[in-house]
Amino acid sequence: MAVTVVGSVAxxxxxxxxxxxxxxxxxxxxxxxxxxxxxxxxxxxxVVGEDFGKPxxxxxxxxxxxxxxxxxxxxxxxxxxxxYLDNLxxxxxxxxxxxxxxxxxxxxxxxxxxxxxxxxxxxDPVLQRRVREAMPQAKLVAGDTMNYxxxxxxxxxxxxxxxxxxxxxxxxxxxxxxxxxxxxxxxRAVMALGPKALVVKHGEYGATLFHGANPKGASAERSFRAPxxxxxxxxxxxxxxxxxxxxxFGYLASQPEQSPAVFRRAMxxxxxxxxxxxxxFGTERLQELTRSEIDNRFNLFRELTHLD
Amino acid sequence: MAVTVVGSVAxxxxxxxxxxxxxxxxxxxxxxxxxxxxxxxxxxxxVVGEDFGKPxxxxxxxxxxxxxxxxxxxxxxxxxxxxYLDNLxxxxxxxxxxxxxxxxxxxxxxxxxxxxxxxxxxxDPVLQRRVREAMPQAKLVAGDTMNYxxxxxxxxxxxxxxxxxxxxxxxxxxxxxxxxxxxxxxxRAVMALGPKALVVKHGEYGATLFHGANPKGASAERSFRAPxxxxxxxxxxxxxxxxxxxxxFGYLASQPEQSPAVFRRAMxxxxxxxxxxxxxFGTERLQELTRSEIDNRFNLFRELTHLD
Numbered sequence: 001m002a003v004t005v006v007g008s009v010a011x012x013x014x015x016x017x018x019x020x021x022x023x024x025x026x027x028x029x030x031x032x033x034x035x036x037x038x039x040x041x042x043x044x045x046x047v048v049g050e051d052f053g054k055p056x057x058x059x060x061x062x063x064x065x066x067x068x069x070x071x072x073x074x075x076x077x078x079x080x081x082x083x084y085l086d087n088l089x090x091x092x093x094x095x096x097x098x099x100x101x102x103x104x105x106x107x108x109x110x111x112x113x114x115x116x117x118x119x120x121x122x123x124d125p126v127l128q129r130r131v132r133e134a135m136p137q138a139k140l141v142a143g144d145t146m147n148y149x150x151x152x153x154x155x156x157x158x159x160x161x162x163x164x165x166x167x168x169x170x171x172x173x174x175x176x177x178x179x180x181x182x183x184x185x186x187x188r189a190v191m192a193l194g195p196k197a198l199v200v201k202h203g204e205y206g207a208t209l210f211h212g213a214n215p216k217g218a219s220a221e222r223s224f225r226a227p228x229x230x231x232x233x234x235x236x237x238x239x240x241x242x243x244x245x246x247x248x249f250g251y252l253a254s255q256p257e258q259s260p261a262v263f264r265r266a267m268x269x270x271x272x273x274x275x276x277x278x279x280x281f282g283t284e285r286l287q288e289l290t291r292s293e294i295d296n297r298f299n300l301f302r303e304l305t306h307l308d
Numbered sequence: 309m310a311v312t313v314v315g316s317v318a319x320x321x322x323x324x325x326x327x328x329x330x331x332x333x334x335x336x337x338x339x340x341x342x343x344x345x346x347x348x349x350x351x352x353x354x355v356v357g358e359d360f361g362k363p364x365x366x367x368x369x370x371x372x373x374x375x376x377x378x379x380x381x382x383x384x385x386x387x388x389x390x391x392y393l394d395n396l397x398x399x400x401x402x403x404x405x406x407x408x409x410x411x412x413x414x415x416x417x418x419x420x421x422x423x424x425x426x427x428x429x430x431x432d433p434v435l436q437r438r439v440r441e442a443m444p445q446a447k448l449v450a451g452d453t454m455n456y457x458x459x460x461x462x463x464x465x466x467x468x469x470x471x472x473x474x475x476x477x478x479x480x481x482x483x484x485x486x487x488x489x490x491x492x493x494x495x496r497a498v499m500a501l502g503p504k505a506l507v508v509k510h511g512e513y514g515a516t517l518f519h520g521a522n523p524k525g526a527s528a529e530r531s532f533r534a535p536x537x538x539x540x541x542x543x544x545x546x547x548x549x550x551x552x553x554x555x556x557f558g559y560l561a562s563q564p565e566q567s568p569a570v571f572r573r574a575m576x577x578x579x580x581x582x583x584x585x586x587x588x589f590g591t592e593r594l595q596e597l598t599r600s601e602i603d604n605r606f607n608l609f610r611e612l613t614h615l616d
Contacts, residue, residue: 088489181396181537182540182541182542183512183538184538184539184540185540185541187538199485202513204491205510205513205514206533208320208512208538210538222536222610223612224613225514225535225538225612225613226536226613227533227613228406230491230495230516230518230533231490231492232490232492233490233493234490261615261616264615265615268615274323302615304531304532304533305532305533305535305613305614306613306614306615307569307572307576307610307614308569308572
């Protein structure tokens with residue numbers, strides 16, 4: 001089944017211990033789309049400026065991503081500049097220029113309206129809600145958010161959470177959203193706000209899935225932990241979380257049903273795609289993967305964690 | 309096979325968000341012994357003062373731990389006071405009084421000399437080396453250390469590392485010892501110093517085993533990651549790392565051979581014992597476990613991480 005994603009398509013200037021890149025293609029919706037495209041059809045809703053041209057368009061085309069929902073307007077695309085020189089696990093933002101993104105009003109092509117899988121990447125929760133309401137046919141809705149919205153736009157965010165099947169955020173965001181420093185207690189509190197499942201991303205330590213009653217109702221609360229792979233070299237962690245989300249949700253959408261076993265495999269695919277994203281600058285690695293490279297790494301992750 | 313451990317037996321005063329305990333039995337060798345005692349026979353080498361009496365002795369006796377190597381001398385036992393109020397993952401030390409430990413000169417009872425498994429807990433590397441040399445029959449030797457010895461006693465520590473089969477340390481210590489911030493590269497550098505295997509403990513995220521050529525020589529470098537369990541309540545993390553070591557090494561010693569599959573299970577048992585240690589203050593939880601509780605949690609850890 002096709003996945004529709006709404007989020008940012010941007011240009012990023014990135015500095016890491018491995019080097020520096022100017023204005024490479026970035027944005028949450030970009031990383032998500034490229035990653036999910038290895039599993040299922042992907043449709044993007046975003047806005048870009050005049051600096052988004054043929055070379056950028058071709059990155060999406062090469063992966064057969066539907067870009068009819070990318071609106072082109074006068075002005076410049078969203079621009080972000082960040083550095084990981086001090087800490088590879090956390091970007092230090094140097095510049096954020098919203099540009100055309102400041103007036104983003106998502107427009108949903110008619111051709112997208114049969115999407116049963118919807119991903120609301122990290123944008124203003126008011127926009128997330130608007131897209132969700134405009135796509136009532138979506139049967140599985142997942143989303144991301146960040147500390148900025150949790151701190152300053154809580155009311156709007158709580159409205160989004162009510163309608164989410166799956167929320168994907170990191171440790172700090174989970175604890176901040178719940179106001180509780182214990183991850184298990186915080187996860188429970190977050191799930192009480194709406195999401196039926198919560199994926200907490202731990203960066204280099206992988207991710208944990210918390211979910212409520214499983215389909216058989218056997219247990220009130222279950223969790224599943226997928227590992228990140230110890231990487232020889234982390235070139236650029238930008239987009240790793242969005243690539244996780246793309247692998248996770250893209251795999252879910254590719255399966256005939258979303259059973260607990262499928263969720264577990266989706267967690268592994270999420271970690272696999274996140275690990276690939278870190279191996280090169282920007283989207284470089286995600287543009288040129290093969291499904292067999294992905295499945296080989298999936299099997300490595302299995303070996304890394306399984307007893308037998 | 310019996311395991312001999314040399315390390316501290318101490319009194320700890322601990323403050324955590326869950327409360328405060330004064331002068332409970334602690335020390336690396338104590339946590340290690342109690343944890344390992346669920347898997348194999350354990351013998352302790354340590355020194356205590358006059359404040360170590362019958363109630364403390366009985367904690368070891370109840371687990372059939374051989375205490376003939378615990379030397380009793382005039383003075384007070386090693387005392388540590390720490391707080392986890394700011395951060396459950398890292399103790400803030402308030403007081404360290406070495407007391408009788410300052411003049412510790414490990415004495416090895418003759419009855420211990422056939423121990424084939426030796427654990428050198430976190431003490432002065434000069435003492436670690438002395439014990440290792442005094443027990444040449446030990447066929448598997450593992451050890452721990454800490455930032456204090458890595459920074460200020462490097463030469464002595466390097467001598468110990470040369471003779472170690474397995475080193476167990478945390479992320480920060482691994483990176484500090486190697487002078488490299490990438491965990492994979494740091495692990496390789498540390499193993500080049502001597503240890504054939506390296507266990508890096510990640511606190512609430514579990515632990516990773518790095519090992520060189522496996523017995524079949526199939527691969528130059530392999531790793532295995534065992535999870536920590538997301539805990540509803542962390543009452544007191546004191547001793548979690550030593551309890552990990554006890555479960556890990558105790559299980560290894562209990563097996564007829566140390567195959568890669570046994571190492572993997574040992575990693576799981578380490579994480580299991582570390583998770584139990586956190587559930588109550590001090591050694592409370594480790595004193596009253598049953599092997600079936602341990603194996604039930606082992607199975608929970610398997611469910612938490614395994615795809616099928």
